[in-house]
Amino acid sequence: xxxxxxxxxxxxxxxxxxxxxFVVAYWLTSLVQENGAVRDIVFDLGYxxxxxxxxxxxxxxxxxxxxxxxxxxxxxxxxxxxxxIFFIIVxxxxxxxxxYVIGILGRGFAKSWEHKKLFRKLDELRSKxxxxxxxxxxxxxxxxxxPNELILVPLGFMGYKIRHVLISYIAGNIIFAxxxxxxxxxxxxxx
Numbered sequence: 001x002x003x004x005x006x007x008x009x010x011x012x013x014x015x016x017x018x019x020x021x022f023v024v025a026y027w028l029t030s031l032v033q034e035n036g037a038v039r040d041i042v043f044d045l046g047y048x049x050x051x052x053x054x055x056x057x058x059x060x061x062x063x064x065x066x067x068x069x070x071x072x073x074x075x076x077x078x079x080x081x082x083x084x085i086f087f088i089i090v091x092x093x094x095x096x097x098x099x100y101v102i103g104i105l106g107r108g109f110a111k112s113w114e115h116k117k118l119f120r121k122l123d124e125l126r127s128k129x130x131x132x133x134x135x136x137x138x139x140x141x142x143x144x145x146x147p148n149e150l151i152l153v154p155l156g157f158m159g160y161k162i163r164h165v166l167i168s169y170i171a172g173n174i175i176f177a178x179x180x181x182x183x184x185x186x187x188x189x190x191x
Contacts, residue, residue: 042073042074042076042077043077043078043079046079047079047083047084047087049074050067050074050079050084050087050088050091051087051090051091052091053067053070053091054067054087054088054089054090054091054092054095055091055092055094055095056095057091057092057095058091058092058093058094058095058096058148059095059098059099059147059149060146060147060149064146064147066145066180067088067091067092068088068176068177068180068181068184069184071084071085071088071181071184071185072184072185072188075185081181081182081185084181085177085178085181088177088181089170089173089174089177092148092173092177093169093170093173096141096148096149096152096169096173097166099148099149099152099153099156100152100153100155100156100162100165100166101156102149102153102156103152103153103154103155103156103157103158104156104157104159105156106153106156106157107156107157107158107159110157122157122158122159123158123159125158126158126159126160130160131164133151133154133155133158133160134155134160134164134165134168135168136151137151137152137155137165137168137169137172138168138169138171138172139172140172141168141169141171141172141173141175141176142171142172142175142176143176145176145180148169148172148173152165152169
């Protein structure tokens with residue numbers, strides 16, 4: 001019975017969540033189109049609203065709602081899509097940086113436990129396969145609409161250099177935000 005739940009209901013729940021986000025975004029876009037007062041509110045929130053939304057959604061372990069889902073709402077309010085995409089990239093990259101720092105702080109905290117064997121193993125693993133997780137992070141950030149924290153916190157904990165990790169997730173965020181935003185706008189235009 002448990003196996004049936006995992007194979008059937010869990011994917012359906014995930015699909016329902018994605019569909020619900022899409023429906024809410026579409027409804028909000030329609031509301032902005034039809035209601036001048038709502039359009040003015042969204043316009044007044046402006047790019048700061050986009051930045052805050054993307055920053056919050058960047059910490060999407062708790063509430064997995066990607067900011068790019070609401071690009072049509074801001075575009076319909078009269079904001080430039082390219083500036084919206086820029087602020088989404090900035091917000092999600094700031095959130096990703098905080099996740100990386102949490103990993104670094106966790107490493108510092110864990111080092112006080114005197115588990116030298118653990119850190120020797122982690123350092124050995126990092127030196128053997130240094131670039132593999134960074135490449136995985138790039139593709140993860142580019143292609144997978146899941147929290148980048150799943151990879152960034154462990155990379156920070158393992159002591160990866162910020163410049164290598166930063167380049168990887170910012171490049172991934174640029175590609176993901178641009179392609180997804182433009183794709184969502186195109187889908188909403190078709191509908």
